[in-house]
Every structure is written in structure tokens, then in C-alpha cells.
Amino acid sequence: MKRLKPLNDFIFKKTFGEEETKDNLIALLNAILSKKDIDKLVTLEIVENKELAPELIGDKTGIIDVRAKTEDGTQFEIEVQLTNQHNMDKRTMWYWGEIFSEGIKKGEDYKNLPKVITINIVDFEYIKIPNKFHTTFHLWEDEVKDYMLTDVVEIHFIEMEKFRMLKNKNLKEDKLQRWLSFFREDISKEELKELMDMDVDIRKAEEKIEYLSSDPKTLELYKERERSLHERANMISSAVDETAMKIARNLLNMGLSVEQVAKGSELPIEKVIEIKRKMTKTPIVSKS
Incomplete structure (x- = not known):
């Protein structure tokens, strides 16, 4: 059977955004955030903000994201976007603001507002910085570049198209590059096996995808989601x-x-x- 696409947002959520798969999410986040040793995420709570009902699966405009939070209150929102709608900068700020404003109730102290990290994995070029597939944005002062106003804003863009064009990949030492190779739709069986031998976390994620591919209900929803994503791409085009x-x-x-x-x-x-x-x-x- 043909491998399910890891960046189909329905499959992505099933692989990284459920309670039983949160170890996969922790491994991916540690790679994206370059967390090492004592700073590594070891636990988090999945925020089940959307039920994967058939209505959402078939919604051409619906967004299936992954939400999570850590013990200190830091919030994560991960969105996979395969089609360039030319609005990802503004949209990610909208979702960041929506999650940020949920952090406290009216009358509570602003200091209790949590840090919100939004991560966009996109299958196209978007950020106008050449040869850089992973970009991170914070609130820095315009002239004093090393002065950050606050660390509560953190926005990541991971551009798969730029990663594909990267000539000298370093899969052995760069965990994020291994994950992005895993996400490739066109990865060969030999390359995938090499990745799984190299990284136990990727092996676990691939085993989840293999399990999903054996479930008839999941396959039905996957195909329906593929149809709706294709229709949305045509609509945008x-x-x-x-x-x-x-x-x-x-x-x-x-x-x-x-x-x-x-x-x-x-x-x-x-x-x-x-x-x-x-x-x-x-x-x-x-x-x-």
C-alpha cells in the first residue's frame, strides 16, 4: 500500500496531536526548538481543541492543527499548510493572538499571560530569506537588535520547498533535517529505513503511520481529507x-x-x- 502522506493535516494530527502520540510531538518540538540536554521538553499536555468529525475533514476551509501546552503554561500551535494562500504571516499572527488572549480571564494579572509558540510547516516558499528553510521570529528592538521586548511571542516557519532544495543535508547530526526528510511525500523505502535506523523517534512515528494505514475508517477519512485539500488548492489557484x-x-x-x-x-x-x-x-x- 502507498504510504500515507505525513503532511496531510489529518494524518499529522493523528501522528502528533493525540494523547497517545504526544511522545512523537515532544521529539518533533525538541528538534524544531533545538532543545538539548537539561532544556529538553520531557512532558506536555495535548489540547484537544477540535474533534476530527467528518464535517471538519470535508471542510475545504477548515484547519486541523495541533495544540499543546507545557507545565509552565507555554502554549504550542502547529499548523501544516500545503497550499500558499498568500496570507500565512497575518494568519499566524491571528492564531497567535487568539491563543494568547485565552491565557487569562478578565481581571487577572497580565503577567500570567503565557508564552505562545506558533509553528507553521508549509509546503512552499514563503519567507523572502534565501537558503534558510527554518526561520524564527521574536519581538526585537529595531536598532538594538539584541534587545527583546518580551519572549511571549515566538513564531516559526519551516519551508519544505527550501529544504528539498538544500544541497548539503546533514541528517546524521541535524534532527530537524531528519524529521523534514521523514515528512517528504516522495521519500524512498531505502531512505525511510535509513532514517528509522538512525532515529528511534522517527521509527515510532512511522510505525504510527503504518498502523493508521491499516485502519479502514482512518483510510476513508484520509482519502476524504485529500479530496478536500485538493479542491481547496484548486479554489485558491x-x-x-x-x-x-x-x-x-x-x-x-x-x-x-x-x-x-x-x-x-x-x-x-x-x-x-x-x-x-x-x-x-x-x-x-x-x-x-
């Missing part, structure tokens, strides 16, 4: 294309050349020529 074409029409109306419009709208020249032809109903020849 159509919306992006329509926006680009609207920009192209506006730029053409302003008298810009086909080449300028193609650059401004990020559409192929051929597509811009087609749009202009429909607008003018006359043949258009591109400049060489």
Missing part, C-alpha cells in the same frame, strides 16, 4: 489566476506594453497577449 488577470487588464488599460504587464501581473506573456486580444479583438504581436 483559480482565485489567484483571476486576481492576476484583473491586474493585467488594469495595466493594459493604462497603456503599458505586453512585457510590462506580464512582469507586473506575473502572468506569462502568452496569457497577457490572449487577454489583450480579447479586450481589443485585434491581433497583438509581442516585442522581441
Whole structure:
């Protein structure tokens, strides 16, 4: 049977976001946060904020995330996003703020507000920093770069596309790189076996995925989630294309050349020529 996709958000939650799989989550978080020795997370509580009901599985706009908190109150929210909706920066701040504001009740001391760490694992390039697949953001002073206002804000972006393009991977020494290799949809059986031999935590996570693949109900929900994610990707792609074409029409109306419009709208020249032809109903020849 073909391996279930670890980054299908339904499978991700089943593998990392349930009470019986929280050891997998602890191992993953320690790798993302570069926790070592005495600072390592050893326990946490899974926050079951969403029931994986069929309605949520089939919801094209629904988000299935993983929530957890530690004994000191630190909150974690992990979201897997496979399609670029061009809003991850603002969306992650929204979810961060929502979780942060839940930390105290009205009238309580602000000092009781917990640290909230949001982690976005995305299957596309998003952060405009080349050759860096894992970026972390805090509240630093603009000029005095080593002064942090507070540590309650921590936001991670992990970009799978950039990781795939990384030429010199160091799987033996870098635990996060091992996890990201494990998440690859196209990983070979030989590579996967090598990872499991190298890392007992990855072996446990893969054994969970193998178990899930043998459960008929899980398989049914997985396939339904795959369909809804595919439909959402198509919906987003159509919306992006329509926006680009609207920009192209506006730029053409302003008298810009086909080449300028193609650059401004990020559409192929051929597509811009087609749009202009429909607008003018006359043949258009591109400049060489």
C-alpha cells in the first residue's frame, strides 16, 4: 500500500496531536526548538481543541492543527499548510493572538499571560530569506537588535520547498533535517529505513503511520481529507489566476506594453497577449 502522506493535516494530527502520540510531538518540538540536554521538553499536555468529525475533514476551509501546552503554561500551535494562500504571516499572527488572549480571564494579572509558540510547516516558499528553510521570529528592538521586548511571542516557519532544495543535508547530526526528510511525500523505502535506523523517534512515528494505514475508517477519512485539500488548492489557484488577470487588464488599460504587464501581473506573456486580444479583438504581436 502507498504510504500515507505525513503532511496531510489529518494524518499529522493523528501522528502528533493525540494523547497517545504526544511522545512523537515532544521529539518533533525538541528538534524544531533545538532543545538539548537539561532544556529538553520531557512532558506536555495535548489540547484537544477540535474533534476530527467528518464535517471538519470535508471542510475545504477548515484547519486541523495541533495544540499543546507545557507545565509552565507555554502554549504550542502547529499548523501544516500545503497550499500558499498568500496570507500565512497575518494568519499566524491571528492564531497567535487568539491563543494568547485565552491565557487569562478578565481581571487577572497580565503577567500570567503565557508564552505562545506558533509553528507553521508549509509546503512552499514563503519567507523572502534565501537558503534558510527554518526561520524564527521574536519581538526585537529595531536598532538594538539584541534587545527583546518580551519572549511571549515566538513564531516559526519551516519551508519544505527550501529544504528539498538544500544541497548539503546533514541528517546524521541535524534532527530537524531528519524529521523534514521523514515528512517528504516522495521519500524512498531505502531512505525511510535509513532514517528509522538512525532515529528511534522517527521509527515510532512511522510505525504510527503504518498502523493508521491499516485502519479502514482512518483510510476513508484520509482519502476524504485529500479530496478536500485538493479542491481547496484548486479554489485558491483559480482565485489567484483571476486576481492576476484583473491586474493585467488594469495595466493594459493604462497603456503599458505586453512585457510590462506580464512582469507586473506575473502572468506569462502568452496569457497577457490572449487577454489583450480579447479586450481589443485585434491581433497583438509581442516585442522581441
